[in-house]
Amino acid sequence: MSMEAQANMGTQANMGTQANMGTQVNMGTQANMGAKANMGTQVNMGAKMDMDSKAGIDAHTPMIRTVNLKKHFSTPKGQLHAVDGVDLEIKTGQTLGVVGESGCGKSTLGRVILRLLDATDGSVYFEGKDIFRMSGHEMGEFRRQSQIIFQDPYASLNPRLSVSEIIMEPLIVNKVYKSRHDMEQAVYRMMKTVGLAARLINMYPHELDGGRRQRVGIARALVLNPKFIVCDEPVSALDVSIQAQILNLLMDLQEELNLTYMFITHDMSVVRHISNEIAVMYLGKCVERSPAKRLFENPMHPYTKALLSAIPVPNLSRRGKERQLLTGEISSPIEPEPGCRFAPRCAQAGPECLGRDIPLGECEPGHFVACAHV
Numbered sequence: 001m002s003m004e005a006q007a008n009m010g011t012q013a014n015m016g017t018q019a020n021m022g023t024q025v026n027m028g029t030q031a032n033m034g035a036k037a038n039m040g041t042q043v044n045m046g047a048k049m050d051m052d053s054k055a056g057i058d059a060h061t062p063m064i065r066t067v068n069l070k071k072h073f074s075t076p077k078g079q080l081h082a083v084d085g086v087d088l089e090i091k092t093g094q095t096l097g098v099v100g101e102s103g104c105g106k107s108t109l110g111r112v113i114l115r116l117l118d119a120t121d122g123s124v125y126f127e128g129k130d131i132f133r134m135s136g137h138e139m140g141e142f143r144r145q146s147q148i149i150f151q152d153p154y155a156s157l158n159p160r161l162s163v164s165e166i167i168m169e170p171l172i173v174n175k176v177y178k179s180r181h182d183m184e185q186a187v188y189r190m191m192k193t194v195g196l197a198a199r200l201i202n203m204y205p206h207e208l209d210g211g212r213r214q215r216v217g218i219a220r221a222l223v224l225n226p227k228f229i230v231c232d233e234p235v236s237a238l239d240v241s242i243q244a245q246i247l248n249l250l251m252d253l254q255e256e257l258n259l260t261y262m263f264i265t266h267d268m269s270v271v272r273h274i275s276n277e278i279a280v281m282y283l284g285k286c287v288e289r290s291p292a293k294r295l296f297e298n299p300m301h302p303y304t305k306a307l308l309s310a311i312p313v314p315n316l317s318r319r320g321k322e323r324q325l326l327t328g329e330i331s332s333p334i335e336p337e338p339g340c341r342f343a344p345r346c347a348q349a350g351p352e353c354l355g356r357d358i359p360l361g362e363c364e365p366g367h368f369v370a371c372a373h374v
């Protein structure tokens with residue numbers, strides 16, 4: 001097993017009951033690798049904007065909207081409700097952070113939104129268009145414009161392909177360029193964009209360190225000039241020192257290319273820095289959704305409070321604030337009973353929390369909570 005795979009398993013093992021305490025990203029003091037790397041990007045933003053206005057997309061249409069989205073898996077024990085009625089929006093050019101413990105449905109949600117998995121019920125709208133009702137041509141465009149960056153670049157890159165071949169593959173599949181020379185130039189530009197030295201072009205994934213491998217994964221995701229990217233734990237498998245570089249790169253690319261991200265992570269410190277809004281998931285449900293700043297200032301759902309209380313606090317004045325350890329059994333996602341799924345672990349649980357599903361309600365502008373006591 002590779003070092004990174006081991007590190008990755010270590011991170012996940014920590015997440016049973018707490019937020020990941022491992023990553024402290026000081027975004028202010030890290031070298032800004034991404035800004036330097038971006039010099040080579042060639043994106044025809046004018047053409048993109050023109051397309052958008054022709055498609056009738058106004059400034060208020062979110063890039064992504066889900067309505068009552070569900071994904072259930074058939075298992076020998078019954079239907080496993082991995083995603084169970086999720087409503088969310090991701091505004092164009094912004095980042096929605098999605099957090100929650102292992103198994104709460106974050107990756108499944110991302111894959112259903114990208115239509116890599118079929119939904120059981122509900123809708124996903126991409127710039128106002130229902131992705132489950134798209135024509136073949138529209139679906140092709142959606143596939144090009146929406147991409148994914150995976151957690152473990154080593155596992156997600158084909159070990160038999162060189163850097164050049166990996167980045168070129170989407171261009172070949174989508175027949176973007178007629179000449180090989182143009183395609184190679186595009187690969188060089190993309191490598192420069194993500195901060196990969198040109199001398200690495202013929203190397204294979206096993207010859208690169210984790211940070212460079214993830215840069216290859218990012219280059220592959222960006223080469224078709226997408227609008228929307230699901231980043232599924234893109235830094236969890238990397239050394240802490242490399243994580244900040246990759247996060248900075250992703251943020252710089254977002255600004256430069258007006259990208260929209262759904263950023264999945266266990267790590268509350270990371271999500272705070274990178275997100276405009278945050279959705280907290282618990283056993284297939286979104287239990288709280290809010291602008292990032294407000295979530296940290298004023299968490300309302302007992303589960304969110306417990307997650308945030310587990311973040312290490314460098315500030316002495318906040319030391320001594322009670323850390324809420326989550327106890328009690330996690331209920332099963334298989335054929336769950338109606339009622340709050342967090343109840344077995346919630347100190348405030350009462351009869352009013354059981355027997356009925358508790359929908360998200362708006363507690364302050366843009367801040368939604370699913371709790372009988374809020």
Ligand SMILES: Nc1ncnc2c1ncn2[C@@H]1O[C@H](COP(=O)(O)OP(=O)(O)OP(=O)(O)O)[C@@H](O)[C@H]1O
Nearest residue numbers: 073075080082101102103104105106107108109333
């Ligand atoms: N193909 C599948 N068949 C059956 N169950 C599945 C399948 N894929 C995921 N699940 C289950 O769906 C639930 C959600 O899984 P998912 O991978 O989306 O969680 P996650 O929040 O991404 O977890 P992690 O943080 O560990 O990546 C889990 O209970 C998982 O076991």
Ligand code: SF4
Nearest residue numbers: 340343346353371372
């Ligand atoms: S609904 Fe009840 S059990 Fe669920 S989080 Fe709120 S108080 Fe706790």
Ligand SMILES: [Mg+2]
Nearest residue numbers: 106107108232
């Ligand atoms: Mg996952």
